[in-house]
Amino acid sequence: MTVRGAALLAMASQVCAFTIQFTASVILARYFIDPEELGLFTIAFSFIALLAVLQEFGITRFITGEKDLDDDCIRTAFTVSLLISWGVAIGCVALAWPVSAFYELPDLLPLMLVIAASYFFVPLAIVPMALAHRKLDFVSNTMTENGVVLANAVVALVLAWKGYGALALAWGAFAQQVARMVISQWRVGFILPFPPRLEGALPILHFGGFATILSALYQASARLPELLIGRLLDTAALGLFARAFGLAAQLRLLVSGALGTVFYPAFRQLRDEGEALGPHYERVTASYCAITWPAMAGLAACATPIISMLYGERWMGAAVPLEWIAISQILFIALPLHTDLPILLHNKRGLLWRSGWDMIASVMLLMVGAWFSLEAAAASRVAHGLVFIAIFAPFLARTIGFNWRAMGRIWLLSALATGVAVLPMWLSYLYWAPAAEAGFGQVLAGALTGIALWIICLRQTRHRAYIEIHGYACSALDRLGWCRHMPSPL
Numbered sequence: 001m002t003v004r005g006a007a008l009l010a011m012a013s014q015v016c017a018f019t020i021q022f023t024a025s026v027i028l029a030r031y032f033i034d035p036e037e038l039g040l041f042t043i044a045f046s047f048i049a050l051l052a053v054l055q056e057f058g059i060t061r062f063i064t065g066e067k068d069l070d071d072d073c074i075r076t077a078f079t080v081s082l083l084i085s086w087g088v089a090i091g092c093v094a095l096a097w098p099v100s101a102f103y104e105l106p107d108l109l110p111l112m113l114v115i116a117a118s119y120f121f122v123p124l125a126i127v128p129m130a131l132a133h134r135k136l137d138f139v140s141n142t143m144t145e146n147g148v149v150l151a152n153a154v155v156a157l158v159l160a161w162k163g164y165g166a167l168a169l170a171w172g173a174f175a176q177q178v179a180r181m182v183i184s185q186w187r188v189g190f191i192l193p194f195p196p197r198l199e200g201a202l203p204i205l206h207f208g209g210f211a212t213i214l215s216a217l218y219q220a221s222a223r224l225p226e227l228l229i230g231r232l233l234d235t236a237a238l239g240l241f242a243r244a245f246g247l248a249a250q251l252r253l254l255v256s257g258a259l260g261t262v263f264y265p266a267f268r269q270l271r272d273e274g275e276a277l278g279p280h281y282e283r284v285t286a287s288y289c290a291i292t293w294p295a296m297a298g299l300a301a302c303a304t305p306i307i308s309m310l311y312g313e314r315w316m317g318a319a320v321p322l323e324w325i326a327i328s329q330i331l332f333i334a335l336p337l338h339t340d341l342p343i344l345l346h347n348k349r350g351l352l353w354r355s356g357w358d359m360i361a362s363v364m365l366l367m368v369g370a371w372f373s374l375e376a377a378a379a380s381r382v383a384h385g386l387v388f389i390a391i392f393a394p395f396l397a398r399t400i401g402f403n404w405r406a407m408g409r410i411w412l413l414s415a416l417a418t419g420v421a422v423l424p425m426w427l428s429y430l431y432w433a434p435a436a437e438a439g440f441g442q443v444l445a446g447a448l449t450g451i452a453l454w455i456i457c458l459r460q461t462r463h464r465a466y467i468e469i470h471g472y473a474c475s476a477l478d479r480l481g482w483c484r485h486m487p488s489p490l
Contacts, residue, residue: 013142017149018254024153025246029311032160033169035239035318041169042242043230044111046223047099050216051092052119061343062204063130064268076200078127078193085123092116103230111170118174121181128184128191140187144180151179214339214348217355221362225370228363229377232370241374243315244322247306248299252329255295267337271344278401281341282410283464285402288336289414290465294421294454296333298447300326301425305438321378330418331385334411338392347399354391361387413463421454 029038059081063069096112125144132140156172164171185191226245230238270277299306303322307315342351362384369380397404425446429435432442458466 013145014254016142016146018250020146020149020153022250024157025250026310027157028160028169029243029315032157033165034314035236035243036234037166037239038169038242039230039235039237039239040105040107041111041166042226042238043103043105043235044108044115044166044170045173046226047095048092048112048115048119050219050223050227051095052088052122059126059204060130060133061340063127064134069134072197073200074127074131075193075197077204078191079196079198080201080204081123081126082193082196085126086120089116089119089122092119105235107166111166114167114170115173118177121177124181124192125177125184128188129180131188132184140184143187144183147183148176148179152176214352214355217352217359218339221359224363225366225377225381228366229370229374232367233374233377237317237374240315240318241321241378243311244303244318244325244378247318247322248296248325248329251295251299251326252292252333255292267341267344276401277341277345278403281337281396281400281402282406283468285334285336285407286410286414286464287468288333289410290417290458290463290469292333293330293414293418294450296326296329297418297422298425298450300324301422302435302438302443302447304435305443308436309440309443317374320375324375324378325381328381328385331382331389334389335392335396338396341396342399345399350395350399354395358388358391361391410464413458413461414465416461417454417457417463420457421450424449424453 059077063074063077093113093116096109096116099112100106100109129141129144132144152172152175155175156168159168159171162168226238226242229241267277267280270280300323303326304316304319307319307322311318339351339355342348365380365383365387366377369377396402397407425443428442428446429438433439455466457463458469
């Protein structure tokens with residue numbers, strides 16, 4: 001499968017997964033789950049996820065990026081994965097009691113036990129999914145990712161309808177891990193490391209040790225803010241923050257999240273062929289920024305009416321945090337694949353140090369913000385984004401070899417297209433109805449007008465992403481004979 005074909009499939013898969021996940025989250029939040037229950041689940045899930053990051057142990061990146069991979073190496077990696085993962089899962093179960101006592105929330109204990117138990121299934125899916133990624137088998141990836149989202153949604157909705165509250169979300173997470181194991185194993189023919197093999201484990205352990213430290217830093221940066229808000233504020237505030245962050249993350253994944261699984265093995269092939277990665281990285285960045293920046297800015301502009309229409313009045317406290325979090329995503333998207341490419345290019349030490357400083361900045365800024373209010377905590381994510389750019393931009397320029405002038409032009413034109421895209425929405429607040437009173441028709445009209453102006457701006461400014469978007473659109477519409485109606489690049 002070509003990179004363009006894989007990217008189209010990945011985007012289609014992400015749209016399907018987003019539709020399922022988004023629909024379920026709206027129904028759950030509007031009818032069954034309140035902010036306090038979501039906050040309680042978020043504490044349990046964040047703490048377990050912070051520990052469970054040790055499970056993966058870099059196995060996916062090792063299998064995907066290893067040049068010489070044979071059956072013995074796969075069996076060794078699988079054995080190492082099982083031993084480490086099950087040990088971590090046992091530790092997660094054991095820590096459920098002290099964590100519940102620390103937060104003085106007895107209802108936290110059953111949530112943590114259910115979520116921790118789900119991680120016993122994780123290692124049985126890690127190697128099968130890594131093998132699919134290595135082969136660019138994105139059909140299997142599509143089936144797995146959509147299957148797990150569907151399993152989570154169905155179980156959570158049914159149990160929430162029966163009155164299980166936050167525990168319904170925990171059992172949904174449990175069902176997701178079981179579905180991931182079953183589907184990924186089925187797609188590779190149900191493989192197990194039998195007999196177990198530890199010969200040749202040293203390179204895996206060496207690589208995995210680095211990858212685990214790196215993943216732990218990123219998980220700490222992502223999960224510690226939620227745990228701190230739960231402790232410094234309360235579970236209701238955490239629920240509002242989690243709703244805002246989750247909505248922004250869902251949209252980001254819809255627009256560009258699946259592309260990372262495509263570009264990582266594609267860059268590995270380019271590396272193995274000896275090509276310079278800088279020009280290719282500039283093209284990828286252009287596509288990421290041109291598409292995702294307007295989406296995030298649009299979400300920020302429509303935060304108040306979206307929260308009101310989708311989730312109801314009891315969730316309106318998430319509107320201002322959503323604005324700040326959506327804006328912060330623009331900064332993080334400016335440097336895509338900032339972890340993957342330094343690993344491919346064997347600059348692990350530099351990546352590790354910078355990831356550590358980034359994590360410290362994230363937590364410190366969040367603590368300062370949470371000391372004042374939920375809104376200030378959300379605003380700290382923008383400050384963290386600026387620190388992220390300052391830390392990683394020079395490092396990636398040296399590692400990958402991108403051209404500063406080219407990247408600056410990409411960012412400038414993407415910012416221009418973003419401003420043009422959200423302008424109709426802001427004007428509608430002035431001349432139609434303010435954000436607090438905006439209805440579906442106003443939001444839809446503003447969004448559609450913004451999309452049209454965005455496409456025109458990309459084409460007229462000769463943005464590098466327009467050629468890519470045009471190519472993807474033609475590939476998707478070619479079978480219907482509609483490609484000839486697409487405006488050609490200038």
